[in-house]
Each structure stands twice: as structure tokens, then as C-alpha cells.
Amino acid sequence: MINVGVVGASGYTGLELIKMLIAHPHFRLNYLATTTGDTSVEKLHPSLYDVVSLDVSQANAQEAAKACTLVFLALPHQASMGFAKELLALGVKVVDLSADYRLIQETYEDFYCPHEDPDNLDKSVYALIEYYRQELKETTLAAGPGCYPTATLLGILPFMEFIDENAPLFVDAKSGVSGAGKKLSDTTHFVTINDNIFAYNPLKHRHAPEIKEKIKRVSGKDISVNFVPHLIPATRGELVSIYATLKEDINPIEILQERYKHDRFIRIRTQPVDVKSVAGTHFCDIYAQTNGKALFVSSAIDNLLRGASSQALVAANLMCGLDENMGIPTVAYMP
Secondary structure, three states: OOOEEEEEOOOHHHHHHHHHHHOOEEEEEEEHHHOOEEEHHHHHOOHHHOOOHHHHHOHHHHHHHHOOEEEEEEOOOHHHHHHHHHHHOOOOEEEEEOOOOOOHHHHHHOOOOOOOOOHHHOOEEEEOOHHHHHHHHHHHHHEEEOOOHHHHHHHHHHHHHHHOOOOOOEEEEEHHHHEEEEEEOOOOHHHHHOOOEEEEEOOOOOOOHHHHHHHHHHHHOOEEEEEEEEEEEOOOOOOEEEEEEOOOOOOOOHHHHHHOOOOOEEEEEOOOOOHHHHHHOOOOEEEEEEEEEEEEEEEEEOOHHHHHHEEEEEEHHHHOOOOOOOOOOOOOOOO
């Protein structure tokens, strides 16, 4: 068994990691921590009462390193890099779910803050599994993509060689409220979001530069990305609609089927996708259609799983030499 830990166990993504790890055939959940500690997993998450019993410590890199071969960091942006730096120096593998290692330094500092660990930033591997599988097998630091970039990139990357990069890319994205985390805000208050839908940070959201950067990194295409996220009155699930201009006529379903024919958790649909069919799973469902040179791509994921925790677990499987699909959820929350 491989001992692993979760730092940031109190949040939604931390809970999802715990739920998968306690049933994992080769990982032993051996360390849980938050910034304050002094509690138990049952108190943090009453849904786990009589399921798992573990103490939750105050986060400490030295203690985590004694207990674990690999640690998941389910911490807020800007909080992960200092802890990751300590763990890596102690020989511990790290899967970071925050933004702290997923962007180049210039882009990160333009949209977040000065970076405290540029040396490890240059060594991190972006954990978009289908495009960085081999690199993840060889790294000690995986950087989990954002949920919106995950759904967008998996949908649009197979088409980049056919897209007119002189025309802008438009991304219309809708996510459940859990994507905002546990902390209450005006936009996530029940009275605000119930029976409602609205855009937030249109054209200025910090996932736009992440999408643009990774498109260029994978395809070599430098394309303008116009990204507009929306909050919907649902707990989990994410639907992304992408609009692009083609250079030539294509069969989009055949292109998707060919690109992802060996990828277990990409499902190519022949009808428009929905979030309910992927909620509770690691699947990304993708549909595409053309109208002349206009391309429409729609992808659906569970924002907490494929958009965060299950993608992190696949990365950890690869980093530890395990079957990448081990312990990954496949059954949707239906009805």
C-alpha cells in the first residue's frame, strides 16, 4: 500500500478525495490536515460518520512527509506553493489542485500574486491527463487544471489544426455552485442563486489565460479566447459551449472519436450533452456539430471530480506507477 495524505481536507474537493481514497485498492489514506486541525474527519464531514475514522491535524510539512509518499493539496490559490515547496524538498510527491503550479510564472503573476516557488513551477506537469499522460508518469509535481479549462480544452484541442486562428474563440461556460467552494458570498447565497442564472467576470475571468496558454502549449496555435462563465442553480456539474471558425469542412464526431479512441473517460456523444449524465463521475462527455465553417463543441463534466479531485487522483495513479483508472468513479448520480 502507498501512504497518501490530503491537506485541505475540509473543503468540497478535499471531501471528494477522501471519498475516493478510502476505497482505493492501493492508496492508504494516512494523513489529513487543515490550517487549524484539532478535529476529526467525522466532525468535518458528518456524511462520513461510521464510514471512516481519522484525526485531522494542523497542516505540517514535516509530519506529512513522515506519514506519506504522496500528498494532495486541496488548498486555496496562493496557499499551496509554500507547502508544496517544503514537501518536495522532503522527497514527497505532490498533486496540487490550486492554480499555483498550472501556469507559467508571468501569466500566474499577472492574475494571482508573486510566485514563491519558481524553481518547482518550471518542473510541474499540467495534469490534463489525455495530453500529459507520459509526463505525469515521470514527475513529482502535478498541477491540476481548472475545471473550466479542463472541459474547454478537452472539447476544443482535437479541432485546433482545423480552426482559423485569426478568428476568436468564444467559450460560454456554466457551472454548479460547488465550484465556488464552501465560503459564502453574495453570488452564492441561496436567495441569489435559487431560480437564477448569471454571468460573472465576463471576458476577464482568470481561467481565460489558462485556456489560451494551454491551447498554445499543446497545439502551437495562438488564438484569442473570449471566456464567459455563468453560475447556475445546481450543486455540481459543468457545461461548456465553444464556438469557433473552421478553415475547412470536417466531420467533427469522427475527429473526436479518432482522437479519444484510447481514452476510457472521454465519451463522444451523438446528441448534445448534459451535466446529470456525468455528475459523480470522472467522465467528460463531448458533442460537436458544424454549420458550414462554424463549429460548435459542447462538453460536460462534474466540476468537483473531473474538474478537480478525480483528475488529481488519476495523476497520482500515474505518478505512482498504477493503472490510471484505479479507484476512479464511473456511476453517475441519477436520477
